[in-house]
C-alpha cells in the first residue's frame with residue numbers, strides 16, 4: 001500500500017504497512033465476485049440459501065450440530081452469554097484479560113445482566129484450574145449467584161495470539177462438567193489456533209459446548225461471525241439475535257464472502273504466522289533493553305512488543321513508527337495499536353506481503369536504534 005502521510009514528508013510516496021489489526025483486511029477479489037452473484041432471500045424467514053449454506057458448512061467444520069451467522073464477534077459472545085445465562089442472578093467465570101470482559105463494553109453486565117468472576121490470565125491465555133474449581137458456586141445458597149458459564153478465549157488476543165493447550169481445554173471441560181456448567185469458547189481467531197496446532201478446528205473446539213469465530217478478521221471477509229453449538233442452543237441464539245436487532249434480510253450477500261473465507265482463507269493463515277515471527281525476530285535481533293518480545297512465545301498472527309515505559313511510552317513510539325521524515329533513510333510508515341503504555345501490538349493478515357514485512361522490520365529497527373541511542 002502506498003500513500004502520502006500528512007505532515008512530515010511530501011516529496012515522495014511513503015510505503016504504509018498497517019499492522020493495527022486483522023479486522024482491517026479487505027475482501028478478496030474472489031469474495032467480491034461471490035458477493036455480486038450470491039443467491040439471496042429473506043434470512044429472517046429462513047429463506048436465504050447462501051446464509052443457510054454458510055451456517056451448515058460452519059457447523060460441519062466445527063463439528064457442532066448447528067450454527068448461526070451474526071453481525072460481529074461481540075454479538076456472538078453476547079448472544080452466547082444471554083442464552084447460557086438466561087436465569088437472573090447468573091455469574092460467568094472467565095480470564096481477567098478476556099475480550100468479553102475488557103472490550104465488549106460490559107455487555108454481559110449491561111445487557112445480559114450477568115456478573116463476571118475473573119481469574120487472572122496466565123501469559124499463555126490459560127488460567128488456574130484450581131481457582132476455577134474454587135470459584136464455581138456449589139449448591140449456592142440465597143446469598144450467592146449461580147455459576148452458569150465458563151468462557152475461554154482461543155487464540156488469546158491480549159496474551160499475544162496464544163493458542164490454548166488442548167489438554168488444558170479438556171481439563172476446563174472436565175471441571176465444569178462436574179458441576180453441569182457449559183463452556184463457551186471466544187474463538188474469534190480459532191482458525192489460527194487450528195493452523196498453529198496442525199489439527200482440524202473440530203478438534204480444537206471438541207471440549208466446548210459453544211464457540212464463535214470471526215469471518216471478518218484474518219479470514220478476510222468484510223462482515224460477520226459464526227456462533228455454533230447444539231441445535232437447541234442455536235435455536236435460542238437465533239431468537240436472541242433477533243431481539244438484539246441482528247435479524248437480517250438478504251444477508252447472503254455477505255455470507256457469500258464468508259463461504260470463500262472458509263474455502264480459501266484458512267490454510268493460508270500460516271503465512272500470517274510466518275510474517276509475525278519475522279517481525280518478532282527483527283525486534284529481538286536488536287537486543288534492545290527498552291524493547292522486548294517473547295520470541296519463543298510467538299505462535300500466530302499477533303505480536304506484543306513490550307517497552308520500558310519509564311523510558312518511552314507506546315504512544316510516542318507508535319507516533320514515530322507512523323511518521324516519515326525527509327532525513328529518514330527508511331521511508332516507511334508502520335501503523336500499530338496499543339491498549340497500554342507499555343505494549344504495542346502488531347497483527348498480520350492476507351494483504352500484508354513479504355515486502356511489507358521486510359519494510360516494517362527496517363522501520364522498526366530504525367526507530368529502536370534511534371531511541372536506544374538517545375537513552376543509552
Ligand SMILES: *Cc1c(COP(=O)(O)O)cnc(C)c1O
Nearest residue numbers: 072073074075099157186188214
Ligand atoms: C475481535 C474480537 C472479538 C469481537 O469481534 P468483533 O467482530 O470485533 O465484535 C471478540 N473476541 C476476541 C478475542 C476478539 O479478538
